[in-house]
Structure formats: structure tokens, C-alpha cells
Amino acid sequence: MYLFVDVLREVKNLAGSALGVAEGKICFPENFLFGVATAAYQVEGAWNVSGKGESIWDSYTHNHSERIFDHKTGDVAADSYHLFREDVRLMVELGVQFYRFSISWPRILPNGLINNINEDGIRYYHELMDELIRNNIQPMVTMYHWDLPQYLQELGGWTNPIVSDYFVDYARMLFQNYGSKVSAWLTFNEPLTFCRGGYTGLEAPGRLESSGIEDYLCGHNVLRAHGMVYRMYQKEFQAKLSTSVGITLDFLWRAPASRSADDIIAAETARQFSIGWFAHPIFSKTGDYPPIMRKRIDSISKIQGFSRSRLPYFTPDEIEMIRGSADFLGMNHYTTFLVSKNRKKISPKPSYAADMGGILSQKSSWPVANSTWLKIVPWGFRLSLNWIKREYDNPLVIITENGVSLEKGLVDTRRIEYIKEYLKSMHAAITKDNCNVYGYTYWSLIDNFEWTRGYSERFGLYEVDFDSPKKTRTPRLSSEYYARISRTKCL
Ligand code: GBH
Numbered sequence: 422m423y424l425f426v427d428v429l430r431e432v433k434n435l436a437g438s439a440l441g442v443a444e445g446k447i448c449f450p451e452n453f454l455f456g457v458a459t460a461a462y463q464v465e466g467a468w469n470v471s472g473k474g475e476s477i478w479d480s481y482t483h484n485h486s487e488r489i490f491d492h493k494t495g496d497v498a499a500d501s502y503h504l505f506r507e508d509v510r511l512m513v514e515l516g517v518q519f520y521r522f523s524i525s526w527p528r529i530l531p532n533g534l535i536n537n538i539n540e541d542g543i544r545y546y547h548e549l550m551d552e553l554i555r556n557n558i559q560p561m562v563t564m565y566h567w568d569l570p571q572y573l574q575e576l577g578g579w580t581n582p583i584v585s586d587y588f589v590d591y592a593r594m595l596f597q598n599y600g601s602k603v604s605a606w607l608t609f610n611e612p613l614t615f616c617r618g619g620y621t622g623l624e625a626p627g628r629l630e631s632s633g634i635e636d637y638l639c640g641h642n643v644l645r646a647h648g649m650v651y652r653m654y655q656k657e658f659q660a661k662l663s664t665s666v667g668i669t670l671d672f673l674w675r676a677p678a679s680r681s682a683d684d685i686i687a688a689e690t691a692r693q694f695s696i697g698w699f700a701h702p703i704f705s706k707t708g709d710y711p712p713i714m715r716k717r718i719d720s721i722s723k724i725q726g727f728s729r730s731r732l733p734y735f736t737p738d739e740i741e742m743i744r745g746s747a748d749f750l751g752m753n754h755y756t757t758f759l760v761s762k763n764r765k766k767i768s769p770k771p772s773y774a775a776d777m778g779g780i781l782s783q784k785s786s787w788p789v790a791n792s793t794w795l796k797i798v799p800w801g802f803r804l805s806l807n808w809i810k811r812e813y814d815n816p817l818v819i820i821t822e823n824g825v826s827l828e829k830g831l832v833d834t835r836r837i838e839y840i841k842e843y844l845k846s847m848h849a850a851i852t853k854d855n856c857n858v859y860g861y862t863y864w865s866l867i868d869n870f871e872w873t874r875g876y877s878e879r880f881g882l883y884e885v886d887f888d889s890p891k892k893t894r895t896p897r898l899s900s901e902y903y904a905r906i907s908r909t910k911c912l
Pocket of ligand 1: 614
């Protein structure tokens with residue numbers, strides 16, 4: 422059993438060596454880690470059980486069922502709050518080395534604040550972790566997978582800087598309670614998605630008209646919160662705990678739509694506005710926002726009549742605090758988009774999309790999944806990893822999500838194909854290009870509540886019958902395929 426921390430130390434020597442195409446097989450090194458992932462709101466259910474507080478996703482699905490594709494909620498979901506032992510049994514079947522799950526902030530701190538601790542919440546995650554460890558599965562924990570305590574939303578949510586301080590209180594109590602059990606921590610899951618989606622799109626809190634202002638405030642406070650947690654961890658816990666702390670960023674590859682210089686520049690700008698927004702402050706040598714983001718938003722803000730940039734400035738101390746504040750980069754990768762230059766004139770209305778200046782599309786010939794945004798484009802994976810390597814001096818990366826949605830059904834040969842092709846692409850990035858990737862997580866262990874898509878999109882290696890009282894889990898073909906990979910480390 423390898424701790425992530427050990428792998429973190431060893432992986433540099435590993436790249437290229439133990440890897441390869443042995444006897445015609447594509448193999449990963451022996452201590453490369455395979456896992457599966459879920460998130461609290463998507464699987465736990467038990468939304469108001471034993472003292473849990475309300476989250477923004479509880480209130481959002483309850484008050485805005487019209488915004489959820491099938492008008493459903495995560496009130497019960499896959500009921501993993503009660504069925505976690507069954508979930509762990511499935512992971513034993515899969516032979517995975519780790520389980521990435523998230524902790525529900527309001528299950529532990531009902532209104533988000535540290536003065537009111539819900540002991541049942543603390544107990545629940547202890548039991549889950551103990552069950553995992555008993556079965557030799559390492560817990561990898563996301564502190565925040567989108568379910569902000571509703572009370573903090575009423576204070577302004579991530580647009581209010583005080584929420585960063587409250588997040589540090591929450592994180593400290595997680596280290597205190599679970600520090601000795603968790604192999605790797607992720608502060609946030611996909612700030613790009615929840616800051617953009619929550620303030621332009623349909624994700625909670627669902628502020629539809631706030632792009633270009635509130636999304637940037639959200640990102641700013643999330644970056645501050647991340648840096649503050651990492652420094653608190655270093656000061657108070659690092660010496661005592663054998664663990665590592667990172668962040669998960671989503672990187673859907675952005676390829677130029679044509680060979681024109683304009684589109685090549687637009688694609689690079691789009692990368693800086695997506696992963697770069699959060700990765701540049703943490704993983705680059707210089708820190709702070711990507712220069713192109715700073716430049717474009719500052720100048721467009723001026724043209725629009727603002728007296729200051731809509732993208733807030735970090736103080737020099739904050740830049741230093743955030744720079745280098747991660748032991749590894751967690752990367753979620755699913756698909757690829759094409760980018761062409763937006764030739765429209767800047768409108769007076771602030772928006773992230775206009776600031777970014779590219780138009781995103783996908784090729785109609787790319788094979789589809791069961792999510793409108795998810796086209797199957799394996800080569801984008803290798804390019805994403807190479808971009809990370811070049812841009813941030815080859816940091817340690819763990820793939821914290823990769824997966825595909827399909828129709829209901831147990832014979833999911835297309836999922837097997839997806840996993841195979843994406844893993845081949847990742848293998849090439851490791852062996853041929855020397856990218857420092859040391860783990861891979863399939864999203865998801867089981868079918869779950871797919872946010873605004875409700876239960877209509879299925880990502881699980883196991884099917885869940887949401888109509889059955891016991892939320893019966895049944896293995897799909899892909900679960901056998903993935904079990905072989907995680908055991909043999911070969912395709
Ligand atoms: C991940 O996000 C999430 O971390 C996870 O919770 C989720 O279940 C999983 O993916 C599967 O969706 O409709 O064009 O506006 C993946 C990244 C970014 C994908 C936002 C969907 C919306 C694209 N997501 N995106 S669009």
C-alpha cells in the first residue's frame with residue numbers, strides 16, 4: 422500500500438522507467454494509483470438527517486425545480502449516507518487503491534460556522550474512512566464540492582471575503598478530526614465551474630446575470646481561501662501529518678478552431694481564462710492571475726466605463742501566500758472544445774465570455790456521450806497534460822476525474838472504449854512526454870445526481886436503480902474492465 426505522499430516523492434524517478442508497453446501490453450508503474458470518485462451532494466442523500474444544515478444545492482433544487490432537467494433533487498440521491506458500506510464493498514470488488522469523496526460542509530457545520538458542530542456529521546465521515554482503511558482503500562477528500570452552507574450564501578457566499586475565513590475554520594477542524602486518516606486533500610473541486618456556473622449558468626446559487634463581476638469575486642475569494650488553508654496546514658499540521666494538500670481544477674482542452682493566428686491566440690487565451698485563472702496564481706513561477714486575463718479585463722472594464730478593473734487585485738502578500746500553495750494539481754478532464762476568435766464589438770454589458778474573447782464549439786463529427794458538452798476526444802487529454810507540464814514546470818498531477826455519461830443500461834461497451842482510449846492518451850503523456858501523472862480517478866463509482874441534469878445522465882461503473890427503495894447498485898460491464906486495470910495496472 423502506497424501513501425500518496427510516498428508516491429509524490431518517488432514519482433519523479435519513476436517517469437519513463439517502470440512504464441512501458443511490456444509484452445504488447447500498455448502498463449502503468451506498479452505504484453501508479455487507480456481510484457473512483459463521488460461527491461457528497463450527488464450521492465449521500467439524507468439532506469436533513471441528524472442535524473445536517475441546508476446547503477445551497479438543497480435550497481436551489483427545492484426552490485428552483487424548473488431549472489433541474491427532471492425536476493428532481495439530491496434529497497435521497499443514491500442514499501450513500503446509509504449505504505456507504507455497500508459502496509465500499511463495490512470498491513473492494515473494483516480493487517481500487519483510493520476513493521475520492523467530498524465532505525458536506527453543512528453536515529459538519531450546519532450553518533457553516535465553527536461555533537456549532539454537528540457530532541453526527543463528524544461520526545459519519547469517521548465511519549466511512551474507517552471502513553475504507555479497513556479495506557486498504559485510501560481516503561482522498563475534497564473539502565468543497567459545491568454544497569456551500571445556505572447561511573453563508575445569505576451573507577453573499579463566495580463573493581464575500583469573510584467566507585474565506587470561515588472556510589479556513591472548517592478546514593482546520595477537518596485536519597484536526599480526520600488528519601491521520603486522509604492520504605490526500607483537495608481544498609476545492611472545479612472553482613471554474615462553480616464560480617462561472619453559479620453566476621452565469623444554472624448551477625447554485627443560480628445568479629444568472631452576474632457574469633463579469635460576481636464570478637471574478639467568487640474566484641478571488643476561493644483562491645484566497647485555498648492559499649490560506651494551505652498556509653494554515655503548513656503551520657499547524659504538516660509536521661504531524663503524513664498527508665498532502667492540493668486543489669482540483671477542470672481542464673477541458675481548448676484547441677484552435679483553425680490554423681489561423683487569430684484562432685491559435687484565441688485558444689491560448691481561452692486556456693488562460695479557464696485553467697489558468699486558478700492554476701497560474703498557484704502553480705506558476707510568478708503567481709497572480711495570468712497576464713492576459715489581467716490585461717484584457719482591465720482594458721475592457723475601462724472601455725465599459727468602470728473606474729476599476731472588474732477582476733480584483735491581490736495584494737503582494739496574497740500573491741506570495743497563494744503562489745506555491747499546493748503539493749500537487751488535481752485535474753479533471755472529460756472533453757475538448759474548439760476556440761475561434763470572437764469578432765463582435767465589446768458590448769457595455771460585463772461578461773466573462775466577452776472578456777475571454779473566444780467562441781467555443783465542438784465538432785459535430787466527434788462521438789457523443791449523454792451530456793451535451795461531452796464529446797469523446799481522447800487526444801485532448803495528452804495535449805492538456807503537456808500544456809500543464811510546459812506552463813507550470815511539470816508539477817505532480819493526479820487525474821481526479823475522467824469519465825463518460827451514457828444511457829441507462831449494463832452493457833456499456835462505449836464506456837469501456839472511452840476509458841481505454843483516454844488511458845492510452847494519458848499513458849502517452851507519461852511515457853513519451855514525461856508528464857508527472859501519478860494517479861487516475863474514474864468519475865463515477867455509481868450513478869448519481871448529476872446537478873442540473875438530475876438523474877438523466879449516468880456516469881457510474883455501477884448502475885443505481887433510483888426507483889428502488891434500496892437504491893440497488895448493479896455492476897456494469899465497465900466495472901469488470903476497470904477492476905482489471907486497477908489490479909494489473911495494465912490495459
Ligand atoms: C465534473 O464537472 C464535476 O466535478 C462532477 O461533479 C460532475 O458530476 C462531473 O463533472 C460530470 O458532469 O453545458 O456547455 O455549459 C465537469 C466539468 C464543467 C462539465 C461545466 C459541464 C457545463 C458545460 N463541467 N460543464 S455547458
